[in-house]
Amino acid sequence: MAKEYRSREERKRMEKPTKGTTKKREGLWKKITLSILTVAVICILAGVGGFYYLVSGAPDLDESKLKDPLSSTVLDKDGNVFAELGTEQRTKISYNEIPTVVQDAFIATEDVRFFKHKGVDIRRVFGAVLANITGGFGSQGGSTITQQVVKNSFLSPEKTIKRKVQEWYLAFQLEQKYSKQQILEMYLNKVYFSNGLNGRGVYGIAKASETYFSKDLSKITLPEAAILAGMVQSPNNFNPAKHPAASENRRNIVLSQMKKYKYISEEEYTKAKAVSMKSIVKVSQPERTKYQAFLDVVIDEVEKNGDANVYTDGLTIETTIDPKAQQKADEIINRGKEFYPSDEFQTGFVLTDTKTGEIRAVGAGRNTTTGGINFAKDIKRQPGSSIKPILDYGPAIQYLKWSTFHQIVDEPYQYSEGVPISNWDKRYKGKISIRYALADSRNIPALKTMQEVGLDRSREFGVGLGLDLPKDIYESYSIGGFTGVSPMEMAGAYAAFGNGGVYIKPHAVTKIIYQDKTEKVLTPEPKQAMSDYTAYMITDMLRDVVKSPLGTGGRANVPGLDMAGKTGTTNYPTEVKQKYGFPDNATRDSWFVGFSPDVTVSVWTGYEKNKKDHYLGKSSTNIAKYIARDMLAATGDMNSKFEKPSSVVENRDELYIKGEKMDDIPQDIKLDPVKNVAANYDPVTSNISLNWQYAPELLPSTSFEVSYDVNGKKAQTQKIQGTATSINGIVPGDIVKISIVATSDVGKSNPVTVTVDLSTTEEPVTPPDEGNNGNGNGNDNGNGNGNGNGNGNGNDNGNGNGNGDGGDGETDEDGNPVIPDPTKPTDNNGIITNPTSYNTSNYRYNKITA
Structure with a gap:
């Protein structure tokens, strides 16, 4: 219905807006428009201002930089230039x-x-x-x-x-x-x-x-x-x-x-x-530059972590190289047939600072013309027994609080799925300590240890030490039965043992400085991978691997250097040996990883590919140890010592975690003393020649501590494997008192003393002989005959005394002579013939420290 108005004026008034209303609407639109324009101007100004801010400081277009790549300068650990990359x-x-x-x-x-x-x-x-x-x-x-x-x-x-x-x-x-x-x-x-x-x-x-x-x-x-x-x-x-x-x-x-x-x-x-x-693809082979093995690692680290191009970006790269150490590494790599068995024989090794993880030198490989592989960082090979401290005994001490004397039974055994496992010598030692098991590289105790720790915790421990392990590991990992690890990874893991349990990833670059002077630090963050007691107790056990007569790593030992380490060897599968005609005892990989308080070296040796005659024989398995020995001798600090933390207590040379129950305590057994000591002075050479006799069946596992003083002043103690030594620098007028103590894994003997008195013109008095001394040479099986009470020596495989038998001539996993356990008489097949004669749980494996 249309609206009715009372008059025409009312209608006009209602249908026509008032002047005031129109003005109000116009004012509102002006305000909205002005606000929009203001915001737009502000945005434009902000955008322009932001743009100018962002482009401020942008470099000029320098034509020389456009056309020529910029060389990068590489500095050594002391800040000295040792290479330029990108100029050649x-x-x-x-x-x-x-x-x-x-x-x-x-x-x-x-x-x-x-x-x-x-x-x-x-x-x-x-x-x-x-x-x-x-x-x-x-x-x-x-x-x-x-x-x-x-x-x-x-x-x-x-x-x-x-x-x-x-x-x-x-x-x-x-x-x-x-x-x-x-x-x-x-x-x-x-x-x-x-x-x-x-x-x-x-x-x-x-x-x-x-x-x-x-x-x-x-x-x-x-x-x-x-x-x-x-x-x-x-x-x-x-x-x-x-x-x-x-x-x-x-x-x-x-x-x-x-x-x-x-x-x-x-x-x-x-x-x-x-x-x-x-x-x-037919690659040309330009000549390698100086320190190229180390530069390979530098280049990879810069490109992976620094997001830069070392050949074009004009960088200044601060690295960790020690030129003297790298020179030694290059010298080892370039050795010829007097050291390596063939041109195809390969090695990769790395030397790091134990405390910082900084890489000091790299051995990238010999005659590396196979595609640029750096054998120190690129390969992944089975670690063999060198994995045992990482996946077995380290976790056992960390999680189960074991002592170094914790007892474990070495006996016929099998994996959980029923597959048999054997030791390298096909023998069993009965109840032994984990110290003994690690030094002698026993496989069965290693597997048992991993089983008690649990696979998940073993993996957790290994990953914490930088190993790239799969989500699921298997019991075969306990003895290194997996592929694999690189020397670089193993160096990082072992260094943590020598660094109080602190893991730092091995690295060659500490800082990158870009062309615009911005910097990027690449030094990895340290992390506490294990307790200090675990680190020290494993270190002390690994000392025995290189310092003890029973250890498998004696050839890597550097006299006077406080060092520790572990060997590792792997074998070929039966089908590979049959395909290439390899002998049954052919070795595929040989490792040695060693460390001192200041440097760590990790060495792999072997062949890159399976071919006829490409396997390691008895002697070539030792090359990894020789490389480690030479690197440590050239770089290790003889005055540096591993420090025992307060969390570790010692009892009879074995180590325990402070506050934990010491339920395994070794008991000493007195050994028989030496007999028929003879000391003769030669005034021409100023030497005293010293020899004695000992039970022939115990000689392979017995060493002797020979200590002496001259005129009341103690000189030194010699540790002898054998029955003869000499004392040098003795002159007429001296009085020399000599003491000889027999030592083995079960204890020590009472000392036998003899005095050489040169204070008078009379001939020195020596104890009476109990028979004529004679010498006999043994054959390769270690058997030798001597006259009377003389000594018979077998080649590398054992020593015989008089008419004694020098041993069975077998060697361990690393080519070292087999040293029978004197506490368990065995027949030729390694079967214990008199197991009730000895209480093996009381035996102590006597470690010999540096």
Whole structure:
């Protein structure tokens, strides 16, 4: 119903707005418009201001930096320059010398709209963002070729908004100043192509063609161009010489991109994809530079952790190398046939600082022409018994609070699934301590220990020491039956034992300083991987491996150096031995990992590939120990000693955790003293020759402490394995008092003393002989006959006394003579013949310290 008005004036008044209302509405719209304009102006000003702030400090476009890669300076541990990277492997070319197939491959892969954008491809930026969200965008990144030139020439690699805006800004500038052809020439002359085979950076497309295909760039083919274009995304991972399978997969992605964007036909794509990597990758072998083994590690660390290119970014790299130690490592690597059994025999080793994890020297391998493999860090091989402190006895002390004298039974045994396990000598020692078990490298006690600890806790302990172990481990891991570990990993793990339980990942780079003076510290953070008592007790047990006559690592011992370590050997599967004709006792890998309070060395030896005659024999298994010995002798501090923490208590040379129950305490047994001591002075040589006799069946497992004083002043104590020694520097007028004590794993004897009195002109008096002394030489089985009470010596395999038997001539897992357990008489098959004669639970394994 229409509204009725009382008059025409009322109707006009109601239908026509008042003047005041109109003014109010106009004022409101003006305020809204003004506010919008104000906000817009503020945003524009803020954007402009923000842009200028972000681009402030951006470097100028320096043409020399655009065209020439910048060398990086490498410093040793004392800050001295020892290398420059990036100045040697470069071959410059002009745009006209770049084959079309190379341009097509790189543009299709790196920047398909290169000739259309103005430096920054906005469409590509959004595409890269979307790819990061959805995944699967592997063929292209967010940066154009122009941006990559700018980034590599002027900017640090830090990933910040400011750096990215500066990159865009400089890319626009670069496009204004240079043609597309010039920019592409710059890019292809400076792009990085990994470090070849000699560790020097390969950069520039021409040098890459020479390095990986041994041909001039003008002769490059489609599949070769695709390989090089594919390397840019990750040069080291797609290096065709080191990683041919990964390189081939990446090459095929590049070919698919070229087909997608119509650079090649379907037929060309199929034909190029079918070409084998082996047929086209022919790597040239430039001469390696000084300290190249160490530089290999430096390059990897910078690229993985520093997000920079050592060959093009003009870095200053602070490293941990000790030039003298590296020189020793290089000398060992370059030894010839007088040391190594063949040219194909390989080794990889690393020397680190025990307390800091800093790498002092690297032995990367011998005659390394097989694709640039660094045998100190790249290989993964079975560790054998060298894993036992890490996965067995370390966890047992840490989690179960075992003492070093904790008793465990060495007996016929099997894995949980029923598969038998044996010791290296096919014998059993009965109830023994874990100290004895580790020193003699017994397998059955190691497995039993892991079973008591539990697989999960063993793995946890190993991972805490830097080992890359799978989620599930098996009982075979207890004796190193898995693949595998690298010398670098083992160095880091063992160093933690010598460093109070603190693990620091081995590292060669401490700091990177970029061109714009920003810095990045790469030193890893230390972490407490185990208790200090675990670290010290394992260390003390590992001392016996190298210092005790029963230890398997005696050939690595450096006299006077407080050191510890462990051997490890692995065997070939039966089918491999049959295929290549290897003998039954052929060894595949031989390890020695040793450490002192200041340095740690980890050594692997073996052959890279299975071939005829490529196995370790009895003598070559010792080379790992000799390498470790020579490195430690050259770098170890003779005055440095392992310090026992307050959390460890000692009882009869065995170690216990303070506050834990000492339920295993060794009991000493008195050994028989030596007999028929003869001491004769020779005034010509100023020496006293000393010899004595001892029960022949006990000689292999008995050592002798010979101490003496001259004129009442104590001189020193000798530790002798045998029945003769000499005392030097004695002159007429001296009075020399000599004491001889027999020692073994079950105790010590009372001392036998003799005095050589040279204070008068009379002949020195010696105890009367009980028979004529005679000498006899034993054969290879250690049997020898001497006249009367003389000594008979067997070759390396044992000693006989008089008419005694010098032993059975067997050797342990590392080629050392077998030393029978004197407490358990055995027949020729290792079966205990009189097991009730001895209470083995009271025996003490007598450690001999440095």
